[in-house]
Structure formats: C-alpha cells, structure tokens
Amino acid sequence: MGSLAPLLPGTVALVGGGPGDPGLMTVAGRAAVEQADVLLVDHLAPAEALAWASPDALVVDVAKLPRGAFTPQERINELLVEHARAGRRVVRLKGGDGFVFGRGMEELLACTEADVPVRVVPGVTSSVAVPALGGIPVTHRGLVQGFSVISGHVPPGHPASTLDYAALARSGTTLVVLMGVATLPDITATLVENGLDPTTPAAVIARGGHPDQRVVHAPVIEIAARAAHLAPPAITVIGEVASFAALSAVSAATADVVSHTLEEVI
Template structure:
C-alpha cells in the first residue's frame, strides 16, 4: 500500500533512532513532519529541526498534537495504547513503526478513557477548594485532567481549566451570587446526559461539594438516574479563607466550638433554617459564608440574641487569591463596615475572639 503524503501533515511520536529511519521517507514523500519526543531526542533529529526540515515538540505526546494530522507514525512503543486510542477517536491513521501488535481500543468509550479507564460513563463531584488553584486536592486535580466534560461553578478554581486539552467540553454553570445561574435541574440533566454518552464528567465546585455546595442534591440525582457517581472532598472556604488572613477558627484556651452557617437568607426569612438567637448565645466562633448582602441583618440578629457588640469580627474577601483583602472590626461595627468598604462576594465573615487583632496575619 502506498500513501499520498505530499503536503500532508504527519506526526511522528518519538524522537529516537527508529524515528531517524522513518522520517527521511516521509520527507521524500513530501510530508510536513512534526516530531514529539518520547523521552529522548537524537542529535540527528535536533539537527533536522534546527535546519527547518521538521517541526519538533520538545514534550511527550498529548492528544492535541493529533489535531489536523493526516497520519501518525508511532516510534515509541510505550505510547502505543494512548496514541492508538486518541487517533481512533479522531479517525486518524496510525502507522506503528515499532512492529508491535495494535492496541485494543474497542472497549474505550470516553475521550480520555485510555487514562481514565473505568471512569468513562461516570460523574465525579470535585471540590475545587477556596480559590487558590494550588489548594485543590491531588485527587481532584488528577480527575480534572482525565475529564471529557467539566461542568464548572463560578467559585471553582477556573484557572485550572486552562491546563485541559482543547477538546475537553467546558460548561459554565455560573452560580453567581444574586446573579445568573444555571437551573439546578438543568445541571442534573447535563451531568447525566454526558455520562450516558460514555464520557467522564467532572462537576467542579468551589470549596467542598457537601458544605453548602448542593453536592448531595447532585449525588442523589445521579443515583436516581442510574449514573455511577463519587464525591471528592475539597477544602472549605469556611476554614481556609480565615486561615489565609491569619485567623484560626479555633484556638486553644480561647474557643472550643465552631459554627459554620450560610447567610444566603436573612434572619427572619420564612425559609431560613438557622437559629440566629441560639447562635447569639454562643461564646465560640461563628463563620458565615454567602452572607455579604445579609451581613448587617446577621450582625443585628446575633447582638439581639445576646452576643456582645464588642465581639471581634473580621471579613475576608476573595480569600486565598491574589485579590484577597481583609478588614477587622467589632460585631457592632460589622454591618456598617460591609457597606462602607464596598465588600462584595465571595467573602467570609468571622465572629468571635479568634478574629481579634492580636491574631492578625496573612494578607
């Protein structure tokens, strides 16, 4: 069989002596040759690249390298399965110059299934942490890199999406505070639909999926739909954001209790499940997330419930990120300072002795 390669882009996987023997025939046929290394680059191939005869990726194979190629020539047996799977998915021919047996790609259904294995057709609810992309868990980042589809919230570490291959489908679920948001039922539909296509779906959420993240609703919806689902815990902003500002939410000899509450509904709202008078009677730390808009009413409710207006308080906005800023005040001043300082979500409110100025630190 003879292939017409004149003017055709060809990818050679591996820059070994085997590739040295393959490349001249491709060039003689008029192919436009690109080579990616497989752990080594021979001096001859280096010279061809410097002379402009070939293009050279000084990195190992990635799926994106196949884009637009008419043929892939495999010269690295260690990458046989991955190359075969990705090429088969795109309908690109593979010439295995290593002489090995063809990789079995029949069972592969997800785009990344050569690496994800039995994750194809499943959903992972991944907690992205408090904002800093470095604070996602190792497991969360591993699964994100295997994803075929990522359904991301606004508070997830979105900079990590730039590391994904260009063909990964990214769906913005928004969830902006008091702004636009994808309906929760629609999110459930998307997760189930993509998983039924045999794809591996990562639901990337801010903080921890099960700490005011509606993760359990999504878990239950997948179980009802018959979709295998798992949750990957994340670092919650309720603890990490104060820590980034030098505030320990517990402190030996100062507090033995910690309450984490959602402030998305104001005190007195008929749908609120928070016992604000009971919180006002506590001596320990109260951390409020999603409470910027209702902060003045929350502060007033805690004081009415018995908390001393002189109790130290702190606000940390966009914690753990480059835009982090924090302010210290008292509970009695908290409502006014939120308004005067123009604090915007996301921000965490901390009420208790741990927020005192002598514990200041962080950014």
C-alpha cells in the same frame, strides 16, 4: 472506587475545587480534571485549574451568580446524567467543598437515581480555609472550643431561615458566615439583640485565596458598615479568634515594608 483511580467513561466525579487558589486543590481533584471529557464549572471554581484539562474537553459554565447568570440545579443534574450516559467522563467542578452549601448531595442523588456511577472528590472547604488565609483560626486552645458554619443567604426572620440566632449568639463558638454579604447588617444586629457582646471581634475576608484578597476587621457591631464596600465572595468570622486578623494585618504590612526596603537596597 478510590479517588485516584482512573475516571472511567460514563462516570461522574463531583470535585471540590477549594477556596480559590488552584494550588489548594487536592491531587485527586487535579487528576479528575485532567481526565475529564466534560467539565461543568461553577463561577467560584478556580479558573486556572481548567488549564489542566484536555484541550479537547468540553467546558460548560453552569454559574449561579447572585442577581446574575443562573443555571437551575435541576438542569445541572440533567447535564451530569446526559453526558455520562453518552459515555463521557464528567467532572462537576465547584469552589470549596461541594458538600458544604454546595448542593453536592443533590447531584450525587441525581446520578445514583439514574444508575450513573458517581465519585466524590472532597475539596478544601472555604469555611475553614478562607479564615486561615486571612490569619484567623476558627478554633484556638484556651479561647474557643468549636465553630458553627451558617448560611447567610436569607436574613434572620425570613421564612426560609431555619437558624436559631438566639442560640448562636450564646453558643460561645466561632461563627463563620457564608453567603452573607448582603444580609450581614441584619445578621450582626440580630446576634447583638440576642445577647452577643457588641465588642466581639469580627472580620470579613473577601476573595479569599485570590491575589486580590481583602480582610476587614472590626467589632461585630461595626463590621457590616466597615465591610460594606466588599463584594462577594466573602466570608465573615465572628468571635474572639477574629482578633487575630489585626495581628495578620500588622504582619502583612511589616512584610510589605521589608520588601520595599530590600528593593531599595538592591
């Protein structure tokens, strides 16, 4: 079934909403939202995209907020199946891409095990898009030949962590840390303890893709302290490419000065 084919009654579409700006959603994602009878929406999904939905559509908030509102994944799976079995066209809308730390495969399996037709509509993953929106490429010719995307939801040494920080520290690739605001001091300290140069450039991009996006850049040994005032959602980039954040900051400042000057002239 093509991603732009009509969404049939009794079908679930797992839609990635991209990094925050509704303009960065895919055409197929918008088409699914427009056809939905029911939308199960995460807090990181672009809220403005709901304006595309039918006024008769049921919108269900299934947020998982850190230390806040929480809808168990098992209940989300049940809702997808229940609404589809009732003959509704169901859209599961979340931020970024649902298959990058988004539990999208869990939802797909829940639907297939219940014999509910399910369609995947990939989204622009925030792990690449948010750095780009902050002026940072995750790769750059002659500088770095790869990147690693890791979850920082638990700190190094935690029983639930499966990451080899020693290997990451010496990988020579860009490190992109998602869900790592609270654990950033532990993550950066562990990387340095395992051999990462403490002067390695780093940057934190908060609220990427939103009008209030903020970018903080500093050497990796300092980045946690410099970015301590930023709140989730935020993504950290560690590696030589993060030095481009400084260039972007200068460009943004220059553009702001030019804008104000033009306003004064006009």
